[in-house]
Amino acid sequence: xxxxxxxxxxxxxxxxxxxxxxxxxxxxxxxxxxxxxxxxxxxxxxxxxxxxxxxxxxxxxxxxxxxxxxxxxxxxxxxxxxxxxxxxxxxxxxxxxxxxxxxxxxxxxxx
Numbered sequence: 306x307x308x309x310x311x312x313x314x315x316x317x318x319x320x321x322x323x324x325x326x327x328x329x330x331x332x333x334x335x336x337x338x339x340x341x342x343x344x345x346x347x348x349x350x351x352x353x354x355x356x357x358x359x360x361x362x363x364x365x366x367x368x369x370x371x372x373x374x375x376x377x378x379x380x381x382x383x384x385x386x387x388x389x390x391x392x393x394x395x396x397x398x399x400x401x402x403x404x405x406x407x408x409x410x411x412x413x414x415x416x
């Protein structure tokens with residue numbers, strides 16, 4: 306068993322911290338996004354659960370802009386495009402599953 310004190314991780318902006326990575330299962334990442342910065346439009350190969358633990362952000366997805374404040378939980382399907390803009394400094398926990406997802410460069414290739 307592992308337990309993390311999420312308000313005491315000490316992750317630095319621009320330096321995501323991988324908390325756990327289990328091949329074939331999941332990957333958990335803590336990150337801090339400074340106010341005014343963005344994770345520009347992107348997508349991942351896995352299902353993504355994003356926990357907004359601290360701060361306020363603007364979520365851009367499906368042609369809509371949605372302001373969100375902590376605490377909040379979001380789900381993105383594989384290949385779902387989205388962008389995140391920090392209105393305040395944001396603390397996020399990202400869970401990707403299954404890790405790595407189908408088509409990810411580090412995923413084993415089908416035979």
